[in-house]
Amino acid sequence: MLTVHVDSRGRALAVKGAWIADAGPPEELLAAHPGARVRTWPGILTPGLVNLHGNELLEEAYHPDPREADELGVEPLTGDALAALVMDDVRWGASARRGVQRMLAHGTVRAACEELHNRAVRDAVRRTGLALMGRIGRPGGTPSLDPCAAGLPVEFAAPRERHSAARFAVFDVRDEAELAERGAGTCVATVVDGRLVHRRR
Structure with a gap:
């Protein structure tokens, strides 16, 4: 089943199995995949x-x-x-x-x-x-x-785009600057190979 992950900043990823099937604005992905399950997250969707x-x-x-x-x-x-x-x-x-x-x-x-x-x-x-x-x-x-x-510049994985591996994270912050300030304890979800491996309760 295809799942569309949507953040609060207007980013979305459509995930099918272990891969990103599509990436773009939520309205475009939801129109392109009308039967998809939708997961809406607070904050920003990042490559992890x-x-x-x-x-x-x-x-x-x-x-x-x-x-x-x-x-x-x-x-x-x-x-x-x-x-x-x-x-x-x-x-x-x-x-x-x-x-x-x-x-x-x-x-x-x-x-x-x-x-x-x-x-x-x-x-x-x-x-x-x-x-x-x-x-x-x-x-x-x-x-x-x-x-x-860690006292080092924060490094992100490679950007997630169509046909790349479905590995990403969502942080409940406004932007990357707030993430660096508040830390990765703000993570609300982590997806690895299309599987939701962490979800903050």
């Missing part, structure tokens, strides 16, 4: 964010299970806190899945990584659908689930 700290967030941090919150808190554990944990493949894989879900909840559709060396992490990330892109060396800044809080 690139998180430059893929290795740091997925292989060098532990994302606690909500059931561990009383003991470990909810923020990613790194350094000595990570070193104090007993980590095996099962725990690394579960951490990576939670890490990816938290990245998706911040509108990230692509993570920049050097090669992922931890097989359990690599396999878990591959199954999530999060796109990976290469990088050389560490990007600087501070690793954060919110790319707007």
Whole structure:
């Protein structure tokens, strides 16, 4: 079934399966696809964010299970806190899945990584659908689930247009300047390969 995603700024994407079938003003897409399901979102529809700290967030941090919150808190554990944990493949894989879900909840559709060396992490990330892109060396800044809080220029994925992959995010802000100011916690929806993988409740 074809779905038309519409934002508050007059942008719309028609999604069929894992691909963008059409892009343009909502009135044009709705006229061209009269039987489509329509999802209307507050804020701006964007190509989604690139998180430059893929290795740091997925292989060098532990994302606690909500059931561990009383003991470990909810923020990613790194350094000595990570070193104090007993980590095996099962725990690394579960951490990576939670890490990816938290990245998706911040509108990230692509993570920049050097090669992922931890097989359990690599396999878990591959199954999530999060796109990976290469990088050389560490990007600087501070690793954060919110790319707007990393202390680096905010990077967006490639623009979404007809026949491109259906990967994008919607943020409840007026424009990109407000997004940079308020951060990616304003994400209301993230779509990966045509699937709604995050929706703010």
